[in-house]
Amino acid sequence: SVDGTDCLSGGIPAFQNYKPAFQPKPRTLEPDPVIRYQDPATAAVNIIGQFRQSYILAEIDRVLYIVDQHAAHERIIFNRLLDRDQAQARECQELVFPVVIELSTLKVELLQEQSEFFRSLGFDLGLLGHNTVVIRAVPAGLSGHEEQTIVEMLDAPQPEGKDQWRVKALMRMACQQAVKAGQLLNQAEMAQLIMELLDTPDYKYCPHGRPTLIKISSEDLEHMFKR
Amino acid sequence: SVDGTDCLSGGIPAFQNYKPAFQPKPRTLEPDPVIRYQDPATAAVNIIGQFRQSYILAEIDRVLYIVDQHAAHERIIFNRLLDRDQAQARECQELVFPVVIELSTLKVELLQEQSEFFRSLGFDLGLLGHNTVVIRAVPAGLSGHEEQTIVEMLDAPQPEGKDQWRVKALMRMACQQAVKAGQLLNQAEMAQLIMELLDTPDYKYCPHGRPTLIKISSEDLEHMFKR
Numbered sequence: 138s139v140d141g142t143d144c145l146s147g148g149i150p151a152f153q154n155y156k157p158a159f160q161p162k163p164r165t166l167e168p169d170p171v172i173r174y175q176d177p178a179t180a181a182v183n184i185i186g187q188f189r190q191s192y193i194l195a196e197i198d199r200v201l202y203i204v205d206q207h208a209a210h211e212r213i214i215f216n217r218l219l220d221r222d223q224a225q226a227r228e229c230q231e232l233v234f235p236v237v238i239e240l241s242t243l244k245v246e247l248l249q250e251q252s253e254f255f256r257s258l259g260f261d262l263g264l265l266g267h268n269t270v271v272i273r274a275v276p277a278g279l280s281g282h283e284e285q286t287i288v289e290m291l292d293a294p295q296p297e298g299k300d301q302w303r304v305k306a307l308m309r310m311a312c313q314q315a316v317k318a319g320q321l322l323n324q325a326e327m328a329q330l331i332m333e334l335l336d337t338p339d340y341k342y343c344p345h346g347r348p349t350l351i352k353i354s355s356e357d358l359e360h361m362f363k364r
Numbered sequence: 365s366v367d368g369t370d371c372l373s374g375g376i377p378a379f380q381n382y383k384p385a386f387q388p389k390p391r392t393l394e395p396d397p398v399i400r401y402q403d404p405a406t407a408a409v410n411i412i413g414q415f416r417q418s419y420i421l422a423e424i425d426r427v428l429y430i431v432d433q434h435a436a437h438e439r440i441i442f443n444r445l446l447d448r449d450q451a452q453a454r455e456c457q458e459l460v461f462p463v464v465i466e467l468s469t470l471k472v473e474l475l476q477e478q479s480e481f482f483r484s485l486g487f488d489l490g491l492l493g494h495n496t497v498v499i500r501a502v503p504a505g506l507s508g509h510e511e512q513t514i515v516e517m518l519d520a521p522q523p524e525g526k527d528q529w530r531v532k533a534l535m536r537m538a539c540q541q542a543v544k545a546g547q548l549l550n551q552a553e554m555a556q557l558i559m560e561l562l563d564t565p566d567y568k569y570c571p572h573g574r575p576t577l578i579k580i581s582s583e584d585l586e587h588m589f590k591r
Contacts, residue, residue: 185412185413185414185415185421186412186413186421187412188412188421188423188428188585189423189426189428189582192428192585194412194413194415194421196415196416199416201415201416201419203585203588205585205589205591208589346590347589347590347591348588348589348590351588351589355416358415358419358430361430361575361578362432362435362574362575362578363573363574363575364432364574
């Protein structure tokens with residue numbers, strides 16, 4: 138539920154309150170005083186391990202967290218993208234071999250219309266013909282997924298005006314850049330991801346509104362084990 | 365519930381079916397075809413880590429298990445104790461320094477009455493006076509806890525006849541011998557414990573009827589994360 142009445146402290150969904158539900162709306166939450174750290178360096182985060190190369194199990198302040206690595210990374214990247222000026226400075230990366238892609242006339246139009254937006258993200262794009270676009274530079278971390286990401290972004294639904302389209306395009310870009318489920322992470326990568334997540338606004342949900350983490354307290358476990 | 369209708373496959377309690385309940389009766393369950401292995405060497409058990417030095421997180425056949433290390437070890441030891449003949453052969457251990465304990469007259473009487481039972485477990489006890497007992501040998505793994513274990517066992521309620529008392533005494537002995545919550549275990553010890561657990565009848569519950577493990581499948585996680 139959106140009002141948080143069936144959630145544990147801080148609005149983090151807990152296993153025993155789980156009820157199947159679909160399409161939760163993206164939401165803004167108050168920061169959780171328990172696990173929201175001003176200084177991630179002082180956070181008591183202890184990585185336990187990875188489950189099926191998709192979920193990170195971590196102990197944070199004596200509570201067990203199950204973190205969806207893809208959803209968590211999506212949130213981190215999405216918020217980084219929203220903060221355009223910063224991103225512009227550090228995330229642009231020239232391609233050694235420019236990539237040429239074919240797009241429909243409609244998509245080329247949208248691309249031209251949004252050229253400033255793409256430039257601000259770190260893309261350097263050029264038109265080679267009516268339907269041919271050359272990609273000369275991309276935001277860092279994107280190489281190898283250039284074509285797919287641009288096509289995905291241009292595919293984002295655009296019924297609600299320019300800004301709404303941009304947010305949806307950024308969500309798709311974040312999704313492309315985020316680590317996938319099934320990707321092996323080492324201890325340092327897991328720790329880094331969780332530290333960055335805890336330091337990101339709205340860290341409890343990915344941009345699509347899905348939970349990034351599930352919380353199981355020691356008390357929850359004691360109940361489950363009938364202690 | 366005892367009939368298993370609100371449990372997932374195999375009667376293992378799953379997080380989303382959790383309802384607070386007290387004093388479940390010890391129960392006998394059918395072996396779970398999914399995680400009951402004839403040959404533990406072939407079981408796909410992958411230790412993820414330990415949470416708060418009390419719970420073992422493991423992947424078994426692509427399912428996430430949270431194992432209560434104390435409850436699990438209790439079940440293993442209890443079943444080993446029930447199988448007296450085997451235990452007798454391998455579990456007796458002479459004390460370098462015999463331990464002398466004082467007991468109430470009532471307890472000394474019970475001890476004498478049950479002397480054959482204690483002997484069969486691997487204890488070598490002798491009477492030094494009306495209320496003084498000397499412990500010369502104990503079941504292996506017990507050293508350091510001799511006095512406490514014997515007092516605990518003699519303290520077990522005995523309203524239901526000799527055999528009922530013996531089972532309760534064995535439960536207390538298993539509890540004394542089992543690893544405690546809060547004890548750090550290494551990967552090998554965790555793997556060993558889980559392999560032995562899966563190879564033990566009634567492994568899903570400790571002798572007191574509390575769950576030894578909680579099962580969270582990938583599907584459960586996908587639901588929790590609204591994927």
